[in-house]
Amino acid sequence: MAILYLMQVEIATLTSFARNPEPSQSKGLRAQGVDMEVAMNVSDAIRTKRAVRKFQDKSLPEDVIRAILNAGRRSQSSKNEQPWQFIAIQDESTLKALSELGTYAGHLAGAALAVAILTPDPVEKFQTLFDAGQAAAFMQLAAWELGVGSCPASIYESEKARTLLGFPSERHLRIALSFGYPADEAKLSAAPKKGGRRALDEIVHWEKW
Numbered sequence: 062m063a064i065l066y067l068m069q070v071e072i073a074t075l076t077s078f079a080r081n082p083e084p085s086q087s088k089g090l091r092a093q094g095v096d097m098e099v100a101m102n103v104s105d106a107i108r109t110k111r112a113v114r115k116f117q118d119k120s121l122p123e124d125v126i127r128a129i130l131n132a133g134r135r136s137q138s139s140k141n142e143q144p145w146q147f148i149a150i151q152d153e154s155t156l157k158a159l160s161e162l163g164t165y166a167g168h169l170a171g172a173a174l175a176v177a178i179l180t181p182d183p184v185e186k187f188q189t190l191f192d193a194g195q196a197a198a199f200m201q202l203a204a205w206e207l208g209v210g211s212c213p214a215s216i217y218e219s220e221k222a223r224t225l226l227g228f229p230s231e232r233h234l235r236i237a238l239s240f241g242y243p244a245d246e247a248k249l250s251a252a253p254k255k256g257g258r259r260a261l262d263e264i265v266h267w268e269k270w
């Protein structure tokens with residue numbers, strides 16, 4: 062009974078979040094011309110979200126940025142440790158410099174916003190990168206709902222990133238996310254790519270391998 066109740070609360074919360082993420086937030090977003098009523102539901106966001114690596118030369122409203130960061134903050138984590146700290150970067154020269162610290166991180170250079178996800182040393186606790194990944198996914202889905210595309214960038218030169226962003230020695234950077242309005246707006250409403258994901262039968266084993 063209690064579980065049923067919790068599930069109902071969860072579903073109601075998710076539904077209302079999808080329709081109207083946060084009353085104060087949506088007011089601010091509407092004031093800036095962002096239509097918060099035309100929100101997609103969670104399953105549509107999951108189904109349609111694709112990596113976006115080319116962005117319009119247009120900044121994101123502050124409320125949109127805060128909505129994205131808040132989604133990351135709300136993510137679950139092992140023991141609720143919330144091991145992340147986020148550096149939100151909008152400065153063009155920093156974005157460019159960060160884009161040079163990963164082999165395929167070039168898309169950061171053209172983003173309106175990058176979020177560097179800092180964690181304790183992931184070698185010490187295997188759950189750490191799992192946690193960071195969930196925060197990333199929450200941010201990317203919340204962004205997608207608001208018409209904002211995104212893509213992760215693996216950062217290989219983590220010590221150079223430390224110098225660039227000035228974070229302390231106990232923090233580590235492996236992944237940064239780029240965000241921005243997609244250069245190709247059709248991406249937001251495109252049907253899922255055929256063959257873009259493996260079929261369920263290829264990946265699910267029922268009961269045993």
Ligand SMILES: Cc1cc2nc3c(=O)[nH]c(=O)nc-3n(C[C@H](O)[C@H](O)[C@H](O)COP(=O)(O)O)c2cc1C
Pocket residue numbers: 110111112113114163164165166168212213214215216236257
């Ligand atoms: C952990 C992780 C690291 C990634 N690193 C990069 C990267 O360095 N550069 C890049 O362009 N895309 C990167 N991606 C994006 C993936 O290439 C992308 O999510 C995948 O190809 C699926 O794309 P789709 O959703 O458009 O089908 C990364 C994704 C994840 C989850």
